[in-house]
Amino acid sequence: MRRVSIVAGVFLLALSLGVTACGGGGGASPTPTRAATTPTRAPATTTPSGDAGGGEVIKVIQHEGGSYYFEPNKFNLTLGKTYTLDFVVTKEFHTFTVDALGISIFTNPGEVVKVPVTPTKTGTFKLYCIPHEALGMIGEVTVS
Numbered sequence: 001m002r003r004v005s006i007v008a009g010v011f012l013l014a015l016s017l018g019v020t021a022c023g024g025g026g027g028a029s030p031t032p033t034r035a036a037t038t039p040t041r042a043p044a045t046t047t048p049s050g051d052a053g054g055g056e057v058i059k060v061i062q063h064e065g066g067s068y069y070f071e072p073n074k075f076n077l078t079l080g081k082t083y084t085l086d087f088v089v090t091k092e093f094h095t096f097t098v099d100a101l102g103i104s105i106f107t108n109p110g111e112v113v114k115v116p117v118t119p120t121k122t123g124t125f126k127l128y129c130i131p132h133e134a135l136g137m138i139g140e141v142t143v144s
Helices: 002-021 130-135
Strands: 056-063 069-071 074-077 083-088 094-098 103-107 113-118 123-128 138-143
Touching: 056 094, 069 138, 083 094, 083 103, 094 130, 103 113
Parallel strands: 056 083, 074 138
Antiparallel strands: 056 069, 083 113, 094 103, 094 123, 123 138
8 A cells, every 4th residue: 555655646746747847737838939049069149139139130031821931041141240130920930940050049929039140150051940840941041
């Protein structure tokens, strides 16, 4: 009987920790927020902001609803120059992810997202939206 009580207690503890760690509770599900990843090598510098100033503004449209793609889908940037990425998102959560540059920007529906980016590494890099990559939401970023 004691063994059953211990096993049940451990199970309940694990369950409560899982619910707490995953946001648990009632109500609406958590909304993802935008953030810059912590880069490992010579990344682009990114700082999410609702009103990011600085640099040339590049409007990024994230299309959805059957046809998922970035507009534009190719970006040509200059090493060391600061750009402000200005995102247009209408109905769905998206990301603007360039692993090799340490960029991972999250955008929520109806949100104004402007993020300054300063590339610190040259090359051509894959751009993709994490939840929509398989649906063709990919592109490339070239830094020279």
